[in-house]
Amino acid sequence: MIQISNWKTKRKKKNHQKTARLKKIYFDACEEYGCLHLDQLFDIIEGNTAGDTHLDIAANLPVFRNEKLVDNDFHAMFVVLQTDTFVTSMDLSYNDLSTDVCVSLGRALVKNNKMLKINLTVCNIDVEGCQAIANGLEYNSYLKEIILYGNKFGMEGSNSLASMLQINNTLESLNIASTDQTSQSFIPICTVLHKNTSIKQLDVSRTIPHSDEQVIANHFSKLLAQTSTLAVLKLSKCDITDTGASSIAFYLRDNTSLKYLDISCNHLSSDGAIAFAELLQVNTCLEELFMCSNDIRDTGLMAISEALACGNSTLKKLWVCNNSITGKGLSTLAAALFTNKTLTHIYIWGNTLDEMACNAFKVLISEPEPRLKEENLDVQLYCVDGKNYLAETGHFNFSH
Secondary structure, three states: OOOHHHHHHHHHHHHHHHHHHHHHHHHHHHHOOOOOOHHHHHHHOOOOHHHHHHEEEEOOHHHHHOOOOOOOHHHHHHHHHHHOOOEEEEOOOOOOOOOHHHHHHHHHHHHHHOOOEEEEEOOOOOOOHOOOOOOHHOOOOOOEEEEEOOOOOHHHHHHHOOOOOOOOOOOOOOEOOOOOOOHHHHHHHHHHHHOOOOEEEOOOOOOOOOOOOHHHHHHHHHHHHHHHOOEEOOOOOOOOEHHHHHHHHHOOOOOOOOOOOEEEOOOOOOHHHHHHHHHHOOOOOOOOOEEEOOHHHHHHHHHHHHHOOOOOOOOEEEEOOOOOOOHHHHHHEEEEEHOOOOEEEOOOOOOOOHHHHHHHHHHHOOOOOOOOOOOHHEEEEEOOOOEEEEEEEOOOOOOO
């Protein structure tokens, strides 16, 4: 008991010394840059956050509504983040990060050995800023996820990220959606990912309109044919047509890693859906398929339903909202679920929920043994004067 007590005393003393050291580093940095300390970071250093190691200083928080953070605030913060802090995730969304601030962040990433996730959504990061962050990540072996959504650094920025991925082997999730990428931007990214074995999640959604979708589809198709690590791929709003969708579906047949595919808000018709139906008959890995806001219609959904009824036993979640589907297609899907026992989540709102669709889904969710749970749907059944209707609910589970 005496030994344990001595160990706890020494540990407490060591933590106190560490806290004092970090406080001094931070206060000295604030004095150097002429700024006030951030309560959010100070509380983490003090250990007053009940174990919470997430630093949330997103500019859209109420506390920053009247006074935004400026460059010197970030410079001082990144000085302390270069040391052994308790911060494991950080949200800087909607702040204005200049090139100089990104350079400071890059330096912090070189030395920081605690940070696992950084959210830099819409931070006005330019090409030079992206390059500085990428340079820091080349020497970082701890960060697992970085979100760069909405920063308009274009192809030059993505090229620097591709170069980084040739060296970095610990980053697992990269989000460069809505960063002014074109079809040509993905050539170096896909080429590098043929050899990179750490990236598991990739979001490249929202390319510049009218990009060459065939180039996008071809390069990602070849990547999917070879990768054994990529588990999540988001290709929403990439102008992909049936031809590109057919290529992606074909090369996914033998893929053993991809579990989630987002191909929503593209230009898929029933032909594209049929290609994915053929995929579902042979693929044994894909668990979640997000196809909202295309135009697959009844023919496309009926083909997918047939695949689900005739052998697919891996797909768990299916999104087909806003696809010009009527009760004919939706009732076929509902019928398929009495054969298929794997699919547990379905999202159909935005289609024509006519009497045939409503009656079919009533059977699916009726007691005493409903095939689907209502919380796994985006619609809810109600009855008026003996007639069934479906209303939208808030259950819209965006995975990943």
